[in-house]
Amino acid sequence: MPPSSKKRFNAFEDFPATDSNRKPLQSIADKPAMETAVERIERLKPSEMLPDRFQPRRLLPVHIRAPFFLGEIDCYQAASEWLSFAQQDSGVKEETEHLLNLGSSFDTHGQIKPITGSWVDDAKGNFVFLIETGERRFWAACLQYVTQKSESEPLLRVEVVANPTRQRQVIENRHAEAPSAVEQACEVSALILAELQILPDANLHDDYEFFRQARAQRMPAGLWDKITPIMQLTRPRMVQLLNILQFPSPLLELADRFRLPERVLREILGQPQSEWETLVRQSIQNSLTSDDIVEHIAAKDEKKSTSIEKSTRIGPTPERNALRSLRRFMRVFRKIDALQQSEILDSLADELVINKQAKETLQIMEEFISLLNARLKRR
Amino acid sequence: MAVTITIANEKGGVGKTTTAVNLAAGLALYLRDREGADGRVLMVDMDPQGHALLSSAYGQHDVPASESLSALLVESPPPSIQRMIKPSDHHPNLYVLPSNRNAMVEAARLMPTLMANETRLTNVLRAVQPQFAFIVVDTPPNTGDLLVNALVAADHIIIPVEPSYLGVSGLRELQMSIEQVRLHFKPELNILGYLPTLCEEQRIEVREILEQLEQRYPHQILPLIHKASDLAYAHSSHMDVFTYKPPRQRMAGQLASSSRATQEYALLVETVIERTGK
Numbered sequence A: 001m002p003p004s005s006k007k008r009f010n011a012f013e014d015f016p017a018t019d020s021n022r023k024p025l026q027s028i029a030d031k032p033a034m035e036t037a038v039e040r041i042e043r044l045k046p047s048e049m050l051p052d053r054f055q056p057r058r059l060l061p062v063h064i065r066a067p068f069f070l071g072e073i074d075c076y077q078a079a080s081e082w083l084s085f086a087q088q089d090s091g092v093k094e095e096t097e098h099l100l101n102l103g104s105s106f107d108t109h110g111q112i113k114p115i116t117g118s119w120v121d122d123a124k125g126n127f128v129f130l131i132e133t134g135e136r137r138f139w140a141a142c143l144q145y146v147t148q149k150s151e152s153e154p155l156l157r158v159e160v161v162a163n164p165t166r167q168r169q170v171i172e173n174r175h176a177e178a179p180s181a182v183e184q185a186c187e188v189s190a191l192i193l194a195e196l197q198i199l200p201d202a203n204l205h206d207d208y209e210f211f212r213q214a215r216a217q218r219m220p221a222g223l224w225d226k227i228t229p230i231m232q233l234t235r236p237r238m239v240q241l242l243n244i245l246q247f248p249s250p251l252l253e254l255a256d257r258f259r260l261p262e263r264v265l266r267e268i269l270g271q272p273q274s275e276w277e278t279l280v281r282q283s284i285q286n287s288l289t290s291d292d293i294v295e296h297i298a299a300k301d302e303k304k305s306t307s308i309e310k311s312t313r314i315g316p317t318p319e320r321n322a323l324r325s326l327r328r329f330m331r332v333f334r335k336i337d338a339l340q341q342s343e344i345l346d347s348l349a350d351e352l353v354i355n356k357q358a359k360e361t362l363q364i365m366e367e368f369i370s371l372l373n374a375r376l377k378r379r
Numbered sequence B: 001m002a003v004t005i006t007i008a009n010e011k012g013g014v015g016k017t018t019t020a021v022n023l024a025a026g027l028a029l030y031l032r033d034r035e036g037a038d039g040r041v042l043m044v045d046m047d048p049q050g051h052a053l054l055s056s057a058y059g060q061h062d063v064p065a066s067e068s069l070s071a072l073l074v075e076s077p078p079p080s081i082q083r084m085i086k087p088s089d090h091h092p093n094l095y096v097l098p099s100n101r102n103a104m105v106e107a108a109r110l111m112p113t114l115m116a117n118e119t120r121l122t123n124v125l126r127a128v129q130p131q132f133a134f135i136v137v138d139t140p141p142n143t144g145d146l147l148v149n150a151l152v153a154a155d156h157i158i159i160p161v162e163p164s165y166l167g168v169s170g171l172r173e174l175q176m177s178i179e180q181v182r183l184h185f186k187p188e189l190n191i192l193g194y195l196p197t198l199c200e201e202q203r204i205e206v207r208e209i210l211e212q213l214e215q216r217y218p219h220q221i222l223p224l225i226h227k228a229s230d231l232a233y234a235h236s237s238h239m240d241v242f243t244y245k246p247p248r249q250r251m252a253g254q255l256a257s258s259s260r261a262t263q264e265y266a267l268l269v270e271t272v273i274e275r276t277g278k
Helices: A061-071 A077-084 A092-110 A135-148 A166-176 A179-197 A209-217 A223-229 A235-246 A247-259 A264-270 A275-287 A292-311 A318-334 A338-354 A360-377 B016-030 B051-056 B069-074 B101-113 B120-126 B145-152 B165-168 B171-184 B206-216 B229-236 B261-276
Strands: A041-044 A115-121 A127-133 A156-160 B003-007 B041-045 B094-096 B136-139 B156-161 B190-198
Touching: A061 A077, A061 A247, A077 A092, A077 A135, A092 A135, A092 A247, A127 A135, A127 A156, A127 A166, A127 B165, A135 A156, A135 A264, A156 A247, A166 A179, A166 A223, A166 B094, A179 A209, A179 A223, A179 A235, A179 A247, A179 A264, A209 A247, A223 A235, A223 B165, A235 B016, A264 A275, A264 A292, A264 B120, A275 A292, A292 A318, A318 A338, A338 A360, B003 B016, B003 B145, B003 B261, B016 B041, B016 B051, B016 B094, B016 B136, B016 B156, B016 B229, B016 B261, B051 B094, B069 B101, B069 B120, B101 B145, B120 B145, B136 B145, B145 B171, B156 B171, B156 B261, B165 B171, B165 B206, B190 B206, B190 B261
Parallel strands: A115 A156, B003 B136, B003 B156, B041 B094, B041 B136, B156 B190
Antiparallel strands: A041 A156, A115 A127
16 A cells, blocks of 8 residues: 555546547548559479469379379379379370479579469468469479489479469460360360359369360350460361360370370261270370371271171281281371381381391292282283 | 457557467467368567567577568568468467567668558558458557557557556557557557556556546456466466466367466457457
């Protein structure tokens, strides 16, 4: 208890007499949110970034995509599995080699173009940088990190974009590298869906189902006019590309990986669905063109009509196999000039001699030549 | 969108940091069952001393300057705030914006020379407003651009007041600063309440000052926070008081334990939830 003889001052003596909570003053004009007009380049680690799962250009093999986008493996584990898979698949190997070259160019020349994207939050409340453009640079850095077994994560130049768009993504893809037919189909689809403001569903198991939606949409007036300048293709051409998405997803993956042309896929689509897989695989194995597919189908139809008469025959005979192979051999040569023919024949001769097949081949060819000459003379 | 609450008083030692830490932790506990942004709280420490982070994210309280709050305040354009936000030590839904002590001192010195120096915190927080339910901002015990930024960024202000002669003497200056912020930036800035702290009701002076506060600011006096050793010991243990003195079994929605400090801050949390309409 304070001594009563000492004077005590009022703590509030400097305050105004009435100090009740005043009403807010008249508001001044609302200031709009300040839009950052200046670009900012930052450096992020690949582990702070995430590629766009619904980007039309698909880089990761399908069996790695699912666990990666589900968060079961990180980007470096995905890169490691990708490299392992590349040892078994020539299409994948070519892609990874391109990316590794790109990654090594970062060491030599630095990263020239920044990756663009925006910050989003994941389900756990953490922020992650979602890539809009530059996924190839991302994977190049991851593959390089895994290959070189670096101690510290690489730092990639990124630019935060306020409003990422599908259109920018497609334009960047087309400028960077010529897309495959399947990629082009996905690009057309992605642009259509973006214009119709149809967003991808993260719960989709099959990413291609998102792109297939475009085929079922009613196109409002003017939509094709918006897409044409970006794709630089005519409307009929874009419709042809969209039709590719009729293939089941495993075949789309194959066609994308081995960059089958649209014309080949179009011819295959014209066949019964039960034959699609066989034709796709044959196209990949034998590097068939669309004309080859047509001839193949024609030969097959011819075979079918004769097999009705010879119903006991189950499979192709050695004669037919040999004739088919000889026709294919001749087709190759018909399409090239004389100089190239000479070069190829020279190379084939070397190959047969090295493999000790030259004598046997010569005997068979000499007999065949004599038979051909005999028939031609009789004419 | 997040509700931003700034804890401010230009006088030091009145319990701003204690209030900021325990309010943020209490809100995180209260909201822990809510999904997504509705359940997340962000704490921002604008005080160069960085004491708030000692209790909530001890390992993050002195990150490199380029990865800290000071970079957001002084660089033009600022780096991405998203890559700087880190989870706290004790609550999975409480996040912190780390700071660097020396860099914050430097930032306080630089900011008067920069353009738009009062609105920098507002601009950087705008990017993450949709990702949180509450943003709690601790402030330094002096008038300057760091405090002004925190006031401009706020939707509500809580003013801890030590009920003593010297404790009240700093209120007038703060109120004038708030008036200036209302005039130039944010007319809708609201004083959510005056929070009596370090209360020792056995002293006559304390009771008198509390009565005068109630007369001057009717319906704006928040539940008292008494002086308590639990609060001091929680700080030195690098914890908030709810973590330092948890209940034996935390039931759903329960914040308080037998510790009076936890009960008083729990009541503050409930009052804040009620008055902010969250």
